[in-house]
Amino acid sequence: MSSLFRWSSTKVALLVLGMTAATISPIVISAPASSQTPVPSATPSPATPSPTSTVNLSDVSSDYWARPFIQALAENNVISGFPDGTYRPNQPVTRAEFAALIQKAFSNQNRVRQLSAGGFSDVPANYWAASAIQNAYEIGFLAGYPGNVFKPNQEIPRVQGIVALSTGLGLTGGDTSTLSTYYNDASAIPQYAVGSVAAATVGNLVVNYPDVKQLNPQQSLTRAEAAALLYQALVKQGRLQPIASNLPASQYVVAGTPVGTDIVSLAASSNSFTTLTSLLKTAGLTDILQQPGPYTVFAPTNEAFAALPAATLEQLQQPENKEALVKILRYHVVPGAVTASQLSAGELTTDEGRPVNIKIDSANNQVSVNNARVIQADVKASNGIIHAINQVLIPPDVNISQLNQPPTGTTNGTTPEVTPGRATLGGRSYIGVAGNIGLSGNDTALSDGNFAVISKVGLTRNISVRPSVIFGDDTLFMIPLTLDLSPRRAGSVGERTYAISPYIGAGVAIEANLDTDFGLLLTGGVDVPLGSKFTLTGAVNAAFMDQTDVGLLFGLGYNF
Secondary structure, three states, X not given: OXXXXXXXXXXXXXXXXXXXXXXXXXXXXOOOXXXXXXXXXXXOOOOOOOOOOOOOOOOOOOOOOOHHHXXXXXXXXXXXXXXXXXXXXXXXXXXXXXXXXXXXHOOOOOOOOOOOOOOOOOOOOOOOOHHHHHHHHHOOOOOOEOOOEOOOOOEOEHHHHHHHHHXXXXXXXXXXHHHHHHOOOHHHOOHHHHHHHHHHHHXXXXXXXXXXXXXXXXXXXXXXXXHHHHHHHHHHOOOOOOOOOOOHHHHHEOOOOOXXXXXXXXXXXXXXXXXXXXXXXXXXXXXXXXXXXXXXXXXXXXXXXXXXXXXXXXXXXXXXXXXXXXXXHXXXXXXXXXXXXXXXXXXXXXXXXXXXXXXXXXXXXXXXXXXXXXXXXXXXXXXXXXXXXXXXXXXXXXXXXXXXXXXXXXXXXXXXXXXXXXXXXXXXXXEEEEEEEEXXXXXXXXXXXXXXXXXXXXXXXXXXXXXXXXXXXXXXXXXXXXXXXXXXXXXXXXXXXXXXXXXXXXXXXXXXXXXXXXXXXXXXXXXXXXXXXXXXXXXXXXXXXXXXXXXEEEEEEEEO
């Protein structure tokens, strides 16, 4: 078996020690400098409407039924007006135009199929919407007609728009036999669309104006109606918040799944706040935030919680850390209903009794709370207001790095009880795949470039076992016992903060061939939690067999 380099055992030992030392020393992940003024994106992110409106469309008056939908999407560059400053909300939308809207709203959607090389016969390569049509087809939203035609200039019926969004989002469910309870004209829904309309209905995607029970499935979709449907689709994805119940526009949303209007219910209905909702239940604060109030809540998104140091969320949910959790959550709540326009620079006292610092950037129309940025303002609830923020606020008297660890129990008062699969100081247990890069030797698969299966199984607070197998001509099984060290903040990439969790260990290497060989294994590496579900890992391994094999292992694990 060939090798890249041939080193002596002494040099290999030095390499392992050097790599191990590197994993323990602080690591900083650098991020490119960014402009203070973000470049508008074609796709809305969770950082949606800024605190005040910045888009004016002369024919969309303040009392126009679809203004909240249109305004929010215009501020996120999903839709736009005409050069004369109008939006023309009642103008029908063609299939090509709807494809262009889908391309802007769902530009990050994965492709599920591929358009044939020739494309649709009635969409020339130089047609203005050719790329949008191809994209809408390949990500699963729109399809063509028999005969390989798309009919780009045909006005799209409302039912086709609903089916396109329901299909593209992969919605399922809904009892087709109950459609008549939602729509007076349910019998007019084409048979091919019945299932998709039922799924869109229970998903709260459908918006009917002026009569919420009149679907008008074959009527041409207008620009205002298209904006309403797209808005609801983005709500379903958790990228926008539901229209506030006190706005007239909310009465035209077909409520297939009723949503409460208090702060807790609105948070629970959004995919952006599932972590916050869970922690409120753990802390026993849901009943309080469902009281009349009013309250203002600076609500961290799931991404904000995921950016906390490894294992912090798990620790906060332990009974012994409930006091700290309650303090953190109450630090996000302010008595009274305070809109973004009512916020002023300076201190604002929270329900925890400690103030947060409000900063107003008038030039960029941006509000910050301590170091967190308000990414969506003024989500109105029946008992207050929610402002979504991109970081978790930590009270000055709470040190999250010193939270009590999850209990492990003892056997004789000094020896920790072994609990296979538990989280360690370095984070959660996982199983995953990796790639190996051979550095030295030619005795086992460790010395070559090969595919590997990896795992980490926590045993105690500090100890884990990391069985893995590297496949190759001489497949190698590695079973090291590792010491997992405390995580440390590694720096930020954009708005995301990461932590690293070093580990070192030793164990046994088993070469699987006709003559099974055993040898000493040394390992050292780092885990980088990427949120609650995944962990990035990298390690250097040295197996002392007939020869000394050294390799670098880089992988991704799924947490359990």
